[in-house]
Amino acid sequence: MPLRIRVRNAETGATVDMELEAENTVEEIIEGAAGYWEKDPGAYVLRCGKRLLRGQQTVVDAKIMDSDQLELIPDPEGG
Amino acid sequence: MKPPTVLQGKERDTIEAPPPPRKRWAPHKWIKEESLEALREKEGNVIELFISKLAEEKMRNHSIAHAAERREVMGLMLGGFYKNEGNVYSIVRDVVTTDLEASSVRVRFNRGGFEQLFESLDRCGFDYIIVGWYHSHPGHGCFLSSTDIDTQKSLFSGRQHTALVLDPIAEEIRAFYLENGEVLERCFGIYWDDYQNPYYNRAVKMRKVRSNPDGMPPPEGGLGLSKTLHENRNESVEE
Numbered sequence: 001m002p003l004r005i006r007v008r009n010a011e012t013g014a015t016v017d018m019e020l021e022a023e024n025t026v027e028e029i030i031e032g033a034a035g036y037w038e039k040d041p042g043a044y045v046l047r048c049g050k051r052l053l054r055g056q057q058t059v060v061d062a063k064i065m066d067s068d069q070l071e072l073i074p075d076p077e078g079g
Numbered sequence: 080m081k082p083p084t085v086l087q088g089k090e091r092d093t094i095e096a097p098p099p100p101r102k103r104w105a106p107h108k109w110i111k112e113e114s115l116e117a118l119r120e121k122e123g124n125v126i127e128l129f130i131s132k133l134a135e136e137k138m139r140n141h142s143i144a145h146a147a148e149r150r151e152v153m154g155l156m157l158g159g160f161y162k163n164e165g166n167v168y169s170i171v172r173d174v175v176t177t178d179l180e181a182s183s184v185r186v187r188f189n190r191g192g193f194e195q196l197f198e199s200l201d202r203c204g205f206d207y208i209i210v211g212w213y214h215s216h217p218g219h220g221c222f223l224s225s226t227d228i229d230t231q232k233s234l235f236s237g238r239q240h241t242a243l244v245l246d247p248i249a250e251e252i253r254a255f256y257l258e259n260g261e262v263l264e265r266c267f268g269i270y271w272d273d274y275q276n277p278y279y280n281r282a283v284k285m286r287k288v289r290s291n292p293d294g295m296p297p298p299e300g301g302l303g304l305s306k307t308l309h310e311n312r313n314e315s316v317e318e
Contacts, residue, residue: 004086010200010207010208010209011208011209011210011234011235011237011240012090012091012208012237013091013159013206013208014088014089014090014091015088015089015091016085016086016087016088016089017085017086017087017088018083018084018085018086019083019084019086020083021080021081021083023080024080024081024082024083028082028083029083032082032083032084032085033085036085036088039233039234040233040234042233043230043233043234044234045193047193047197049197049201050194050197050198050201051194051197052193052194052197073193073196073197073200073209074155074209074212074234074235075187075188075234076153076155076187076188076212076214076230076234076235077185077186077187077226077229077230078151078153078185078186078187078212078214078224078226078227078230079184079185079186079224079225079226079227
């Protein structure tokens with residue numbers, strides 16, 4: 001049974017609704033959302049509330065639930 | 080297995096609101112004279128970035144706290160994008176940071192520090208947008224290095240997004256943005272809210288002393304502090 005979630009882009013406040021399978025990974029969710037906003041997926045992290053979601057975790061491992069709102073957070077590097 | 084499917088996207092509307100009035104913002108005290116000249120030239124036009132006094136103090140204090148060890152600091156600037164009479168501007172209301180992996184020439188968030196960062200985001204108390212980022216170059220001056228430009232291009236490529244750079248040793252601060260891939264400097268103002276003004280909505284009036292219980296004349300130059308406090312408690316004050 002697919003899940004529906006919402007991902008918020010923290011840099012613009014825009015949102016995207018996505019449909020996920022239980023085996024989809026966090027990395028794939030980041031790629032899907034970042035791709036939609038034409039961003040570099042490698043420069044972001046995804047959070048669910050206060051939890052950092054790890055790239056190789058699946059939807060089940062990361063305990064992502066139907067109707068959850070995730071947030072794409074920039075991970076900058078300064079030099 | 081099917082990859083995640085994007086169903087629909089929704090943009091956030093830019094709020095129509097006037098920027099802080101001229102009497103409630105000022106150039107930063109670390110802005111160099113030449114940059115201030117540019118700011119003055121722009122004053123008649125539109126300032127596109129306003130940073131709250133609170134956020135500015137947090138960034139400046141953060142950079143100063145690690146200046147002696149020459150360690151860079153970094154954080155995210157929270158606020159929103161607004162429009163006024165067709166012009167878009169950004170407001171930085173607060174900043175957040177967490178544990179860092181930092182040296183004198185490089186900085187990024189510590190991998191174990193993200194949950195603390197998320198907690199700070201939730202605690203900010205308003206519906207934020209990350210309008211940019213700040214970091215310091217202790218003793219190196221304010222500019223965007225090639226690493227900074229890569230970060231700006233991959234994360235903050237919108238014209239409204241800002242990279243703020245502080246040098247706590249040289250006491251310098253500059254803001255940058257990208258336009259058509261080119262790095263440009265942005266003029267900005269530090270604004271304060273009325274609630275940050277200790278005299279908000281109160282006129283400070285001269286107090287008149289009606290009587291002197293000790294029968295002594297006030298000391299030359301007026302009443303001392305302890306005398307004033309004593310009289311405030313015991314005597315009526317005419318306003």
